[in-house]
Amino acid sequence: MKKSFLSLAILSIALAFTACKKDDENNNKGKKGTMTFNGEKKTVTNALLFYYGEWEGEHEWDLILTSGISIEIVDGEIVASGSGDVINLEMASTGETLPTASNYPVNFDTTSMGNYIWGGFYTVNLTLPNEEFDEEYDIKSGSLDLSHPKNGEIKATGTFVFEDWSGDNPDANASIDYTGSVMVFDESDFLVERTKEEARRQNPFRKALLNQ
Secondary structure, three states, rough: OHHHHHOOOOOOOOOOOOOOOEOOOOOOOOOOOEEEEEEEOOOOOEEEEEEEEEEOEEEEEOOOOOOEEEEEEOOEEEEEEEEEEEEEEEEEOOOOOOOOOEEEEEEOOOOOOOOOOEEEEEEEEEOOOOEEEOEEEEEEEEEEEOOOOOOOOEEOOOEEEEEEOOOOOOEEEEEEEEEEEEEEOOHHHOOOOHHHHHHHHOOOHHHHHHHO
């Protein structure tokens, strides 16, 4: 099941957005984990959490893992470059400071409450700053187990099925197994007077990395 706003083609990064709302300037050292797509395993190089605020009683988060793409904080700005895969999970959570440690099943029921994944996608071989990618898949099913083993770290494991948004390729199996540091960004002002879909499109980092 594909969300209409996720049919946006992913791309584009000359990435420089002012990170004054960033909660954590952690440089993501101390990472250990993999992301696997259609049997191909890759090392996770960055983990990011974006908080969008509360929407109809739920706290909106994005969990983004990248492989191969370098993300740095330079003079208070995010700079991204390189080539690799990106997985983005759009989550509703009961947690405000951080997403609640819990199981997050994929659930497209918009009346649901609690901790769940209501959207997401996987981008294959995104190259920055050349703004090229091979394929994009939208999340179809699966679940995520998320916990916080220590301050500034997350443990994220899960298995998922993704479907090719273009319809040219069969469904793809994916999994993540990551324990390590995470960069946290507070973008909750983007949710003011917007839907949760519109709020995500307004996030400069996500917009540059994942949307066009």
